[in-house]
Amino acid sequence: MEVYIIRHTPVLAGKNICYGQSDLLVAETFLQDVQQFKSKLPANFDRVFSSPLQRCVRLANALELDNVLLDNALMEMNFGDWENKNWDDLDQDDLNSWMADFVNVKTPGGESLIELYERVKFFLDNLRLQPHKKVLLISHAGVIRCIWAYLLAIPLQHIFKIPVNYMETFVFNLKVTADLDSIKKMP
Incomplete structure (x- = not known):
C-alpha cells in the first residue's frame, strides 16, 4: 500500500508556545500555502485519514479530498497542562523531569512520547x-516522526532529529509486516 502523509500548514501560535492537541487556527497564509501545494499531490486516493484537529481538517477540505475519515490516532501528542503555554513559563522541575526522559515521562495531565508512538503504531498496523x-494521512510532526521511528526502527529518543516542516509530504510503502516497509520524501 502506498501511503502519503502530509504535515498541516502553519498555525497561529505565538513564538515558543507549547501546543500539541490544542485546536489552533491556521495562519493567514493558509490559502496560498494550499494553492502552492495542491498541484504536487497525486489524485485518486482510496482513503484519506485526517487528525480531527481543525488545522488538518481545513487542509483536507481545501484540497477537496473525498473519503476523509477523522481519526484520533493521528492527533498530535497531548501536552496536557502545558498546552498553549510558553515553554519558558513551565514549571522547571516538571520540564526537567520530562526532558530527562521524554520518551517515558508524561507531561502533567498529558501523555508520554511512548504513548503517542504506540497509538500511531496501532493505527499503522491496522x-x-x-x-x-x-492512502493519504493528514497529521502532525510528532505523528510523522513516530511513523519514521516505527518504519525505520529509530530509537524514540532520536526522533526530534528528524525535521518535519509544514506541508512536507512523505511517501512510504506499507507492507504486510513492518520489516518490509520503506519510506521516502516526496519531491
Whole structure:
C-alpha cells in the first residue's frame, strides 16, 4: 500500500508556545500555502485519514479530498497542562523531569512520547490490514516522526532529529509486516 502523509500548514501560535492537541487556527497564509501545494499531490486516493484537529481538517477540505475519515490516532501528542503555554513559563522541575526522559515521562495531565508512538503504531498496523492501494494521512510532526521511528526502527529518543516542516509530504510503502516497509520524501 502506498501511503502519503502530509504535515498541516502553519498555525497561529505565538513564538515558543507549547501546543500539541490544542485546536489552533491556521495562519493567514493558509490559502496560498494550499494553492502552492495542491498541484504536487497525486489524485485518486482510496482513503484519506485526517487528525480531527481543525488545522488538518481545513487542509483536507481545501484540497477537496473525498473519503476523509477523522481519526484520533493521528492527533498530535497531548501536552496536557502545558498546552498553549510558553515553554519558558513551565514549571522547571516538571520540564526537567520530562526532558530527562521524554520518551517515558508524561507531561502533567498529558501523555508520554511512548504513548503517542504506540497509538500511531496501532493505527499503522491496522491500516496495513486494509485492502487500500493508495492512502493519504493528514497529521502532525510528532505523528510523522513516530511513523519514521516505527518504519525505520529509530530509537524514540532520536526522533526530534528528524525535521518535519509544514506541508512536507512523505511517501512510504506499507507492507504486510513492518520489516518490509520503506519510506521516502516526496519531491
